[in-house]
Amino acid sequence: MKTETPTLAPDWDRIRADFPLLAREVHGKPLVYFDSANTGQKPAxxxxxxxxxxxxxxxxxxxxxxxxxxxxTEAYEGTRARLAQHLNVAREDLVLTSGTTFALNLVAYSWALPRLQPGDVVLLTRMEHHANIVPWQLICERTGATIRVADLAPDGSLDLDALYALMAPDVKLLGIAHVSNVLGTVNPVAEICREARKRGIVTVVDGSQALPHMAVDIASIGCDFYAFTGHKMCGPTGTGALWARREHLLAMPPFLGGGEMIKEVRYEGTVFAEPPHRFEAGTPNIAGHVGLGTAVGYLDGIGMDAIAAREGDLLAHLTEEMDRVEGLRILGRAPRKAAVVSFLVEGAHAHDLATLLDLEGVAVRSGHHCAHPLMAFLGVPATCRASLAFYNTHAEIEAFIAALRKVRRLLG
Incomplete structure (x- = not known):
C-alpha cells in the first residue's frame, strides 16, 4: 500500500470537527449519526x-x-492517480464510474454476457447486496447460465469449506462481498480468490463496505475485478471505480457508446479508446470525482490502519453495551467484523424502532438493507442497523444505548 502513513496518533475530537453536518440537531436533540454504511459524512x-x-x-x-x-482534466485524472496509489494498482486499470452498482453491471454486461453459456454457473454468497445479485440474474437469463449460492455459518461468517466444495468445474465466476453491509463480516477475500484462481474461476469483489473501514491492497487480494463506491468513504455521491486486470479490460467491449470513449468514428465503424477510457462514455461526474480524490487524500492523512483501530474500539464498546440491553439480539458475530451491527429488539418492528430512535436524534437504518436473500436466510423481514465511522464517539454510543432503553420502555 503506497499511501502516506501518519506518525502522530490522530486527534479524534479535532477530526470529528472536520464534519459540519455532525454538529447539527435533529428533533431538538444532538445528532447521533449511526448510518455510515448507508452513506458516509463528508469533511469540509x-x-x-x-x-x-x-x-x-x-x-x-x-x-x-x-x-x-x-x-x-488534471483534477479528474488526479483522482484516478490518487485512487491507484491508495489501492496499490496501476491507474490505467481503474475505470471511474458512478459507483459499485455501475461497476458491477459493467463487468456483467461487458465481461460475462459475451462469455457465459448454458451449463455455466455464477457462484454467489448468501450475504450479497442486491447490486451483486441482480446483474448476474439478468445475465443468466440471457445466457442460460445459472446461479449457485454459498451459505453462511451460524455466526454470520462464510462457511469456507462449503464455499470451496461449490467451486466445481462449471463455475465460471464468483461474486463476493469483501465486507457484508448487513452483518459486518469481513471475508478473507485473498484466500478465497486464491482458491478460485486455482480452479480457473474469475473473481468479482464488491468492496463498497471495505474501503471506508480498512486499508485495501488490491494487488495482494489477487482478484480479477474489484468494485467500490465513493460516497461511503467520505466522497460525494455518484462516484466510484472498477479495477480490473489489464487482460480483461483489453478483451472487454464497451458497455456504453458515445463521446470520450472513442479514437475515431466513421459510419462504417468505430475505433475505441484504450482502457480505461473505453468504458467512460459521456461527460462524467467531474466535480464529484474531484471531491473523491480529496476524500482519499483526507483518509490517507489520518491513516487507514488508524481508522480501522479506532472503529474496532468503537465496535467493541457498542457491542458490549448492546449486549446489556434486555431483549436485544445482534445478528452476525463473525470473528472479524467491520463496525456494522444489525439488531432486533423483542416486540418491536425494525421500522418502529428506527422511527422512535430518530425522535431521540439517533439515525440508524431499518429495512432489508438491499439484501432480501440474507433476510430470508436469517428468518427476519427486516433489521435495524447501527453502522459507525471513525468520526463517531464513545459518548454517542452511550447516547444511543440510552435512547434504545427509552424506546424499549415506550414499546413495552
Whole structure:
C-alpha cells in the first residue's frame, strides 16, 4: 500500500470537527449519526473541493485545450492517480464510474454476457447486496447460465469449506462481498480468490463496505475485478471505480457508446479508446470525482490502519453495551467484523424502532438493507442497523444505548 502513513496518533475530537453536518440537531436533540454504511459524512475539505471546482475550474474533461479544460482534466485524472496509489494498482486499470452498482453491471454486461453459456454457473454468497445479485440474474437469463449460492455459518461468517466444495468445474465466476453491509463480516477475500484462481474461476469483489473501514491492497487480494463506491468513504455521491486486470479490460467491449470513449468514428465503424477510457462514455461526474480524490487524500492523512483501530474500539464498546440491553439480539458475530451491527429488539418492528430512535436524534437504518436473500436466510423481514465511522464517539454510543432503553420502555 503506497499511501502516506501518519506518525502522530490522530486527534479524534479535532477530526470529528472536520464534519459540519455532525454538529447539527435533529428533533431538538444532538445528532447521533449511526448510518455510515448507508452513506458516509463528508469533511469540509471535500465539500470545499467540489465548491472550488465549480467556482474556479468548471469545464469538461479531455476535450478543450483552453486553461479551464486543462485544469479540469488534471483534477479528474488526479483522482484516478490518487485512487491507484491508495489501492496499490496501476491507474490505467481503474475505470471511474458512478459507483459499485455501475461497476458491477459493467463487468456483467461487458465481461460475462459475451462469455457465459448454458451449463455455466455464477457462484454467489448468501450475504450479497442486491447490486451483486441482480446483474448476474439478468445475465443468466440471457445466457442460460445459472446461479449457485454459498451459505453462511451460524455466526454470520462464510462457511469456507462449503464455499470451496461449490467451486466445481462449471463455475465460471464468483461474486463476493469483501465486507457484508448487513452483518459486518469481513471475508478473507485473498484466500478465497486464491482458491478460485486455482480452479480457473474469475473473481468479482464488491468492496463498497471495505474501503471506508480498512486499508485495501488490491494487488495482494489477487482478484480479477474489484468494485467500490465513493460516497461511503467520505466522497460525494455518484462516484466510484472498477479495477480490473489489464487482460480483461483489453478483451472487454464497451458497455456504453458515445463521446470520450472513442479514437475515431466513421459510419462504417468505430475505433475505441484504450482502457480505461473505453468504458467512460459521456461527460462524467467531474466535480464529484474531484471531491473523491480529496476524500482519499483526507483518509490517507489520518491513516487507514488508524481508522480501522479506532472503529474496532468503537465496535467493541457498542457491542458490549448492546449486549446489556434486555431483549436485544445482534445478528452476525463473525470473528472479524467491520463496525456494522444489525439488531432486533423483542416486540418491536425494525421500522418502529428506527422511527422512535430518530425522535431521540439517533439515525440508524431499518429495512432489508438491499439484501432480501440474507433476510430470508436469517428468518427476519427486516433489521435495524447501527453502522459507525471513525468520526463517531464513545459518548454517542452511550447516547444511543440510552435512547434504545427509552424506546424499549415506550414499546413495552
Amino acid at each position: 475539505v471535500v465539500i470545499e473541493a467540489v465548491d472550488a471546482f465549480y467556482r474556479r475550474h468548471n469545464a469538461n474533461v479531455s476535450r478543450a485545450v483552453h486553461a479551464l479544460g486543462a485544469e479540469a
